[in-house]
Amino acid sequence: MGAPDELEADTVIHQPIRLKIMAALNALPDGEAIEFIRLRAILRATDGNLATHLGTLEQAGYIEIAKDFVGKKPRTRAMLTREGRRAFERHVAYLRDILDPVSKR
Amino acid sequence: MVLSREQAAEALRAIEETGDRSRELRSYSRRAPHLILWGAIWAAGYALSDFFPQWAWTIWAIAIPAGLVAGAVIDRRARSAARWRYAAVALAIAAFCFATFSIMAPVGGRQVAAFIPLVVATGYVLVGIWTGSRLIVSGIAVAALTLGGYFLLPAHFLLWMAIVGGGALVSAGVWLGRA
Numbered sequence: 114m115g116a117p118d119e120l121e122a123d124t125v126i127h128q129p130i131r132l133k134i135m136a137a138l139n140a141l142p143d144g145e146a147i148e149f150i151r152l153r154a155i156l157r158a159t160d161g162n163l164a165t166h167l168g169t170l171e172q173a174g175y176i177e178i179a180k181d182f183v184g185k186k187p188r189t190r191a192m193l194t195r196e197g198r199r200a201f202e203r204h205v206a207y208l209r210d211i212l213d214p215v216s217k218r
Numbered sequence: 219m220v221l222s223r224e225q226a227a228e229a230l231r232a233i234e235e236t237g238d239r240s241r242e243l244r245s246y247s248r249r250a251p252h253l254i255l256w257g258a259i260w261a262a263g264y265a266l267s268d269f270f271p272q273w274a275w276t277i278w279a280i281a282i283p284a285g286l287v288a289g290a291v292i293d294r295r296a297r298s299a300a301r302w303r304y305a306a307v308a309l310a311i312a313a314f315c316f317a318t319f320s321i322m323a324p325v326g327g328r329q330v331a332a333f334i335p336l337v338v339a340t341g342y343v344l345v346g347i348w349t350g351s352r353l354i355v356s357g358i359a360v361a362a363l364t365l366g367g368y369f370l371l372p373a374h375f376l377l378w379m380a381i382v383g384g385g386a387l388v389s390a391g392v393w394l395g396r397a
Contacts, residue, residue, distance in 0.1 A: 121219075122219040122220070122221055124219050127219065127221075127229065129232065132229060132232060132233065132236075133232055133233075133236040136232065136233040136234075136236035136237045136240070137236050137237065137239070137240035138240075139237065140236075140237035140238075140240035140241045140244070141240065141244060147240070147244075151243055151247070154243065154397070155236060155239045155240050155243060156236070205230070205233065208221070208226040208229050208230050208233075209226075209230065211221055211222075211223055211226035212223060212226050212227060212230070
């Protein structure tokens with residue numbers, strides 16, 4: 114029998130803005146992207162701050178960023194990857210485990 | 219990294235609030251084009267019914283299916299996984315109105331013209347209770363304007379619904395889209 118699968122905090126996700134980005138994306142159905150401006154409205158974050166944290170999550174492989182044009186307007190969209198959704202679920206399980214260790218797994 | 223219970227509780231609270239807000243705005247963005255579409259259909263349908271009352275049933279017999287088809291196209295473009303729900307909701311409203319009229323027959327076309335928007339407005343309020351306050355406000359506004367026109371401007375009710383009712387739906391759609 115191997116070692117128990119210990120839950121642990123995901124340091125990439127736990128930063129407050131990134132945690133909210135992941136929560137906002139996780140609330141969408143699989144494969145659905147959210148526009149940068151809508152994400153900014155949800156998080157009430159500045160453009161620069163949001164872009165920085167999106168970049169960090171993209172580098173971690175947790176989200177995908179797509180850039181295109183709608184007419185002449187540039188559009189940036191973010192979408193959770195499968196790996197990102199799994200990482201977020203693990204992080205949430207870790208948080209719940211802290212609050213309710215008795216009923217864990 | 220080890221988190222305290224307080225930090226974990228705060229993070230879970232933030233996750234829940236952000237998720238709710240994300241779902242709310244998604245719901246608004248999905249519904250906004252439908253409100254604008256039906257606002258335009260109301261405007262055209264009621265205006266034409268006012269100008270050509272003898273053709274009112276024909277006008278709506280064309281306008282409503284056209285709206286359903288256009289709504290399905292909007293959902294198809296949005297790649298909604300629940301396209302069938304749009305048709306199901308429309309059928310449920312139609313069935314409810316038909317059933318109601320069969321047991322409480324309206325005495326005039328004005329009643330029919332007011333009743334259906336009131337049912338639609340109630341639907342917005344009910345959906346809004348679950349998904350977001352802007353839909354509740356939109357539903358109440360449409361209902362209040364419908365009743366206002368019905369009682370205060372009976373002679374020009376259809377024109378009122380074309381301009382004010384249709385305009386209110388379009389405005390509500392734009393308002394939701396900008397949330």
